Amino acid sequence: MDKHVQISRDPFARHDVVRRVVDKHDRRDCDWCGREGAKYQYGIWPDDGGPMYENKVFCCKGCHDSYGD
Numbered sequence: 001m002d003k004h005v006q007i008s009r010d011p012f013a014r015h016d017v018v019r020r021v022v023d024k025h026d027r028r029d030c031d032w033c034g035r036e037g038a039k040y041q042y043g044i045w046p047d048d049g050g051p052m053y054e055n056k057v058f059c060c061k062g063c064h065d066s067y068g069d
Contacts, residue, residue, distance in 0.1 A: 031056040032063035
């Protein structure tokens with residue numbers, strides 16, 4: 001069962017930024033820094049639907065936010 005945690009709210013885009021913990025058997029290195037055992041996936045949860053997560057995994061919010069800059 002997925003447990004979604006709201007990280008922040010963007011009222012203008014009308015969505016929440018959410019995070020979930022990846023199952024232990026699906027964990028791999030962080031897609032940004034390479035740290036072993038990255039366990040978070042980030043995504044958005046629009047007001048008019050369910051959550052949409054990225055395929056990438058990260059060890060922390062800082063790596064997620066830095067990815068792609």
